[in-house]
Amino acid sequence: MKTKFTTVIGSLLLAGCLFSETANAQVFGPVSNLRPYDKRGINVFEDPKEDTIAFDGLRLMFGAGFTQSFQGLKHSNTPNNASNNLYKMTPGFNTANANLFMDVQLADGIRLNLTSYLSSRHHNETWVKGGYIQFDKLPFKGQIWDDIMSVTTIRVGHMEINYGDQHFRRSDGGNTIYNPFAENYIMDAFTTEIGGEVLVRKNGFLGLVGATNGMIKGNIDELTPTPQDDNTRKSPAVYFKAGVDKDVMDNVRVRLTGSYYMNNSSGGQTLYAGDRTGSNYFMALERVGSTASAQFSSGRFNPGFSKKVDALQFNGFVKASGLEFFGTYERANGRTKSETSERKASQYAADLIYRFGPSENVFVGARYNKVKARPANVTGAAPITYTEDISIDRKALGAGWFLTRNILLKGEYVIQEYNKFPTADLRHNGEFKGYVIQAVVGF
DSSP: OBOOHHHHHHHHHHHHHHHHTSTTOOEEOOOSSOOOSSGGGTTOOSOOOOOOSOOOSOEEEEEEEEEEEEEEEEEEOOOSSGGGOBOOOOSEEOOOEEEEEEEEEEETTEEEEEEEEEEOSSOSSOEEEEEEEEESSOSOOSHHHHHHHTSEEEEEEEEEOOOSSGGGTSOBTTBOTTOSSSSOOSSOOOOEEEEEEEEEEETTEEEEEEEEOSSSSOOOOOOOOOSSOOOOOOOOEEEEEEEEEEEEETTEEEEEEEEEEEESSOSSOOTTSOOSSOOSSTTTTOBTTOOTTTSTTTTOOOOOOOSEEEEEEEEEEEEETTEEEEEEEEEEEEEOTTOSSOEEEEEEEEEEEEEESGGGOEEEEEEEEEEEEOOOOBOSSSOBOOOSOEEEEEEEEEEEEEEETTEEEEEEEEEEEEESOOTTSTTTTOEEEEEEEEEEEEO
């Protein structure tokens, strides 16, 4: 969803004028049940359900996320031909990322969100991520509706789906303040799809069910049959989450969740390729002649389950005073429309973070992330056949300092290794290592 920056600004100014004509409208002010875009949003998962802001008319709130990176990465591989020689890079600044958030309190317990990418590695122009309406109350009279919505949140729109917990801690364009490291997981489960989800929370327990179109954008086209798959009908994606999030004793919080996502027939499934902003490891293990925009997923691995996917993710989070652990185990299987059998991919990761100082404004941490998968065979002029599972290992050390709750300086040292890739693959004996430093603003 591409648009010009001037169009966005004009629309926002028009919205402000319209709000100013609304009776009893405050126009600009805080909205309810919103995860903060600054330091206060760290270790917040689903949006809070705390009706602490009384509704007194339409309210509009703007937020933003800005990230400027400087990187010094080196990479190597064992090329079998000149086309697999690596991009020549030196330390330097990367393209700055910027996000714009617009949240509108439409009614008591009803909020609208619109998020736009103002600048990113993949799209330097303004690009709308998506938007949704969230209902924490319904405009119906009756005690039964009040009782239902006291524990229920409904979200409908073109939105970031709530599969797994890692997407709450990832970097998203200019919004990198929640991530204690520079980059996301190797297999980055994140996508925006059109649909709705219902979340129920009570006494620390939560359950969620969602259904979407199973694609990153709207699509009314019949699928094109292939010799391997003659199904021309699209299927919706369905996903579930269940878990518990409780304070088990003083200063000790435990959260355990499991999520499942299923799509049996998609015209372009992007569960592991839905990020339209790009990796924060610019040009790492990319071939000579590549561009930062076209090869925007450096350092990540997409298993390529574009037609069918079944994915399962378990997450565990423990915070004891300043020490926190976040772990992930994920397993997925699927295929493209040109395959007859399904392939498998698995991933596990562990973050150990220690936050200290006044208001835990300083942190240090370590991450280990490993992916094991069977990529799809490559056909054409340069065919590649994968006869065994490949693996990718990442080790990262990170540290950060919040100068204020809105300003963060953080850095990471990373080593990533590629194992068992065939000789024809660019990533054969591949490795990159080095540092990334980021200055972040979020409000």
